[in-house]
Amino acid sequence: MTQVSITPLLMAGGAGTRLWPVSRDSMPKQFIQLLDDGLSTFQATLLRVKGAPFGRPIVVTNQEFRFVVAEQMQALDIAGDIVLEPERRDSAAAVAVGALLAQRQVPDAVVVALAADHVVKDVEAFRADCAAAGALAATGLIMTLGIVPTEPSSAYGYVEPGEPLSGKGASRLSRFVEKPDQATARGYLERGFLWNSGNFVFSAETMIDELERWAPEILAGAGAAVDMATSDLDFIRLDPSAFGTIPKTSIDYAVMEKTGQAGVLAASFDWSDIGAWDSLHAVAVKDEAGNVLQGPILAIDTTDSLLRSDDMLLTAIGVKDLVAIATRDAILIAPKSEAGRVKALVEQLKAQGRPEASEHLRMYRPWGWYQRIDLGARFQVKRINVKPGGKLSLQKHFHRSEHWIVVRGTAEVTLDDTVSHVHENESIYLPIGCKHRLANPGKIDLELIEVQVGSYTGEDDIVRLEDVYART
Amino acid sequence: MTQVSITPLLMAGGAGTRLWPVSRDSMPKQFIQLLDDGLSTFQATLLRVKGAPFGRPIVVTNQEFRFVVAEQMQALDIAGDIVLEPERRDSAAAVAVGALLAQRQVPDAVVVALAADHVVKDVEAFRADCAAAGALAATGLIMTLGIVPTEPSSAYGYVEPGEPLSGKGASRLSRFVEKPDQATARGYLERGFLWNSGNFVFSAETMIDELERWAPEILAGAGAAVDMATSDLDFIRLDPSAFGTIPKTSIDYAVMEKTGQAGVLAASFDWSDIGAWDSLHAVAVKDEAGNVLQGPILAIDTTDSLLRSDDMLLTAIGVKDLVAIATRDAILIAPKSEAGRVKALVEQLKAQGRPEASEHLRMYRPWGWYQRIDLGARFQVKRINVKPGGKLSLQKHFHRSEHWIVVRGTAEVTLDDTVSHVHENESIYLPIGCKHRLANPGKIDLELIEVQVGSYTGEDDIVRLEDVYART
Numbered sequence: 001m002t003q004v005s006i007t008p009l010l011m012a013g014g015a016g017t018r019l020w021p022v023s024r025d026s027m028p029k030q031f032i033q034l035l036d037d038g039l040s041t042f043q044a045t046l047l048r049v050k051g052a053p054f055g056r057p058i059v060v061t062n063q064e065f066r067f068v069v070a071e072q073m074q075a076l077d078i079a080g081d082i083v084l085e086p087e088r089r090d091s092a093a094a095v096a097v098g099a100l101l102a103q104r105q106v107p108d109a110v111v112v113a114l115a116a117d118h119v120v121k122d123v124e125a126f127r128a129d130c131a132a133a134g135a136l137a138a139t140g141l142i143m144t145l146g147i148v149p150t151e152p153s154s155a156y157g158y159v160e161p162g163e164p165l166s167g168k169g170a171s172r173l174s175r176f177v178e179k180p181d182q183a184t185a186r187g188y189l190e191r192g193f194l195w196n197s198g199n200f201v202f203s204a205e206t207m208i209d210e211l212e213r214w215a216p217e218i219l220a221g222a223g224a225a226v227d228m229a230t231s232d233l234d235f236i237r238l239d240p241s242a243f244g245t246i247p248k249t250s251i252d253y254a255v256m257e258k259t260g261q262a263g264v265l266a267a268s269f270d271w272s273d274i275g276a277w278d279s280l281h282a283v284a285v286k287d288e289a290g291n292v293l294q295g296p297i298l299a300i301d302t303t304d305s306l307l308r309s310d311d312m313l314l315t316a317i318g319v320k321d322l323v324a325i326a327t328r329d330a331i332l333i334a335p336k337s338e339a340g341r342v343k344a345l346v347e348q349l350k351a352q353g354r355p356e357a358s359e360h361l362r363m364y365r366p367w368g369w370y371q372r373i374d375l376g377a378r379f380q381v382k383r384i385n386v387k388p389g390g391k392l393s394l395q396k397h398f399h400r401s402e403h404w405i406v407v408r409g410t411a412e413v414t415l416d417d418t419v420s421h422v423h424e425n426e427s428i429y430l431p432i433g434c435k436h437r438l439a440n441p442g443k444i445d446l447e448l449i450e451v452q453v454g455s456y457t458g459e460d461d462i463v464r465l466e467d468v469y470a471r472t
Numbered sequence: 473m474t475q476v477s478i479t480p481l482l483m484a485g486g487a488g489t490r491l492w493p494v495s496r497d498s499m500p501k502q503f504i505q506l507l508d509d510g511l512s513t514f515q516a517t518l519l520r521v522k523g524a525p526f527g528r529p530i531v532v533t534n535q536e537f538r539f540v541v542a543e544q545m546q547a548l549d550i551a552g553d554i555v556l557e558p559e560r561r562d563s564a565a566a567v568a569v570g571a572l573l574a575q576r577q578v579p580d581a582v583v584v585a586l587a588a589d590h591v592v593k594d595v596e597a598f599r600a601d602c603a604a605a606g607a608l609a610a611t612g613l614i615m616t617l618g619i620v621p622t623e624p625s626s627a628y629g630y631v632e633p634g635e636p637l638s639g640k641g642a643s644r645l646s647r648f649v650e651k652p653d654q655a656t657a658r659g660y661l662e663r664g665f666l667w668n669s670g671n672f673v674f675s676a677e678t679m680i681d682e683l684e685r686w687a688p689e690i691l692a693g694a695g696a697a698v699d700m701a702t703s704d705l706d707f708i709r710l711d712p713s714a715f716g717t718i719p720k721t722s723i724d725y726a727v728m729e730k731t732g733q734a735g736v737l738a739a740s741f742d743w744s745d746i747g748a749w750d751s752l753h754a755v756a757v758k759d760e761a762g763n764v765l766q767g768p769i770l771a772i773d774t775t776d777s778l779l780r781s782d783d784m785l786l787t788a789i790g791v792k793d794l795v796a797i798a799t800r801d802a803i804l805i806a807p808k809s810e811a812g813r814v815k816a817l818v819e820q821l822k823a824q825g826r827p828e829a830s831e832h833l834r835m836y837r838p839w840g841w842y843q844r845i846d847l848g849a850r851f852q853v854k855r856i857n858v859k860p861g862g863k864l865s866l867q868k869h870f871h872r873s874e875h876w877i878v879v880r881g882t883a884e885v886t887l888d889d890t891v892s893h894v895h896e897n898e899s900i901y902l903p904i905g906c907k908h909r910l911a912n913p914g915k916i917d918l919e920l921i922e923v924q925v926g927s928y929t930g931e932d933d934i935v936r937l938e939d940v941y942a943r944t
Contacts, residue, residue: 319806331798334791339789378880
């Protein structure tokens with residue numbers, strides 16, 4: 001088996017709500033610390049493919065998540081290409097763009113395309129499987145990483161292995177099948193089918209050829225989006241109009257179900273896609289009562305449950321097989337067996353126009369983050385955290401004045417034509433209609449309390465006059 | 473039956489934790505709106521005994537609750553005597569003090585002693601029963617209001633009716649029995665026992681005589697505490713040293729189980745002591761799925777449950793017979809059948825030193841309230857609400873500066889030797905160590921945001937130099 005260099009392609013643009021209220025459109029689950037390892041699944045995925053035989057990673061994400069992606073990569077000291085999708089597309093677009101970019105960097109590149117929200121604990125087995133699949137991919141196969149089912153789940157698509165290939169667990173792939181009902185799934189298990197993990201290993205050239213053959217409009221759109229891409233700070237920004245022509249479909253449907261080049265490797269590593277809160281409970285380390293307790297929790301006579309709280313004290317007495325998730329502004333309670341219905345619940349919340357359905361209380365921005373801490377009829381209070389070097393846009397508001405009180409660090413405040421420094425325990429008043437800008441010229445985080453007063457304190461009362469992050 | 477004038481004696485000093493996290497030591501359940509009637513049970517109790525044949529009420533409460541008692545009475549436009557216990561005692565002390573005070577006002581007073589945390593919906597039946605019991609009390613009996621059991625509960629003490637008296641449901645009382653186990657309770661039900669509601673009707677004279685006979689040290693302590701009581705604003709403040717001599721015991725134990733004068737009236741009204749969250753569910757109006765939903769709730773396929781949230785969005789899928797209670801800083805989840813164990817949970821929290829066990833986030837003060845809205849390493853942010861005419865103490869801090877931003881109304885701010893007015897959308901800075909005072913000279917509530925900055929922001933960093941509420 002030849003050792004090949006493999007380009008990791010992380011697909012990190014999804015915005016799942018199945019782990020609501022922790023995962024929301026504004027900050028989806030791949031960027032959130034779900035387990036006790038101190039990492040998001042995106043970060044854990046990056047670490048799994050760090051170092052030889054893996055090369056510099058390509059991360060494809062939605063442009064909305066660019067700063068969190070950059071920050072989480074920086075925290076791990078991992079450099080890579082961050083490719084920004086101007087709108088949501090399914091996996092076919094990401095794979096096509098990734099294959100094209102990988103080939104530009106390494107003409108005979110082998111790519112491992114990975115979802116950024118899966119959990120794998122046995123990293124060595126994972127890397128060995130990727131290398132084995134990579135060697136087969138270098139021969140022109142598109143290898144699916146198949147998972148040996150632990151139960152007849154109806155939550156996954158299945159693949160049927162065909163003619164064996166050289167190497168343990170490798171075979172040609174006979175066919176893909178959609179998510180079955182449980183009875184059908186039981187039959188699949190008896191016949192040795194595997195779960196389709198949605199992770200693939202292929203040579204860029206093979207994938208591009210197969211896209212050309214089976215989905216030329218996807219390849220054409222992706223090619224144009226890459227050709228006309230612009231570099232913006234550390235990002236590769238795909239051309240929006242070209243990208244917009246790409247059909248919204250999965251790589252499974254666009255290529256894998258049609259190609260004659262498909263293979264499958266039965267993974268030797270553990271795997272979970274944390275598709276719902278009960279999956280997190282299954283994957284996480286449990287105490288002797290079978291509980292996963294994350295955050296400030298007191299649980300009495302509680303068994304086989306997942307209790308998680310970001311901040312508030314969460315207590316339980318005598319519960320069993322329950323999921324209870326508390327964030328600063330929303331709480332979910334459900335039996336583990338009903339955890340799969342969270343997505344439907346979020347749809348209802350969206351239909352009701354509840355902001356908690358999509359938005360987190362803490363909003364991440366390129367310069368740091370802000371969080372509402374109080375809201376009244378004619379006022380709003382926010383805590384604002386600006387990273388060293390961070391700079392908000394030059395802006396003005398029509399309906400509110402603002403009072404800024406610095407509680408840590410030093411602020412550089414532009415107020416109309418003057419620039420001044422406001423230090424810890426000092427404040428400044430920004431009258432309604434003034435042009436103003438906040439920046440952190442210091443070496444530590446700047447924290448301030450903003451008190452807005454006015455007849456309307458909505459986020460959309462903002463005129464951005466200038467912005468270093470190209471948001472005007 | 474002679475119509476007698478009845479003095480209501482409300483016992484409102486308890487600090488139960490069985491409805492935690494809503495009820496806490498700092499603001500117990502009798503002062504909290506538990507049902508959808510817009511009233512606390514204390515207020516509902518006051519309204520039940522408003523107007524003839526009931527006279528001016530006497531409210532016995534702990535001194536810590538004096539301002540909430542005064543405010544809740546004022547909100548109903550009900551005047552009464554507010555008697556302050558300097559420390560916690562059981563019901564014997566309250567009944568003795570109440571009987572003595574009632575007799576001073578009306579020598580042949582008949583008193584109805586009521587717990588302030590019970591729920592009665594049929595007010596007319598309640599009033600008629602009190603009048604009937606009052607007529608018997610005027611003849612020298614101490615009447616217990618007995619409740620016809622709806623189940624063989626082991627949560628209540630029972631009373632055995634004896635020789636019938638004139639009037640429907642009235643009899644002499646043979647004996648009191650302690651909380652039984654369920655099997656014993658079943659026997660009690662068969663023999664016609666009633667629940668002891670802890671509410672009594674008696675003439676002041678009879679009660680004083682029986683205290684003299686069976687518990688002279690209680691009467692002596694109560695008499696001295698009343699004799700040496702001081703008037704403080706609208707309150708009757710019992711003498712602390714005299715009050716401290718009164719044994720901590722219930723009126724049941726001190727008098728009722730011993731006296732030969734006991735009678736019982738089988739109540740014709742509905743009754744609940746809301747002893748736990750499942751009782752609140754039982755008493756409250758339910759939707760067609762059997763749920764009680766209080767606050768911003770979305771419940772899917774949820775049945776026979778109590779979901780309550782003060783503020784945050786609370787969601788549930790597929791739960792049954794559950795209690796979930798969310799406040800701003802603490803959450804409780806338990807099956808209804810386990811709701812009786814909340815008190816034990818709170819004991820554990822207290823042992824762990826969790827402030828949420830005893831204190832609410834919103835702290836009521838004579839001048840209004842404050843609530844922490846954010847807390848950092850070297851800062852704290854509070855929302856402060858001052859009633860019209862309210863005035864905080866003249867104070868200073870050793871470890872923090874304060875920034876006040878008025879978001880509604882007008883503040884009168886004393887800063888060392890100057891007094892100024894700070895209006896909506898204005899701010900003022902109070903440097904560390906300065907003498908300062910906040911007051912609301914206006915006609916509407918004053919709302920302000922206080923940002924504290926310093927190395928220590930605990931409540932106990934305060935020197936009170938002067939206080940209109942006698943707290944220096």
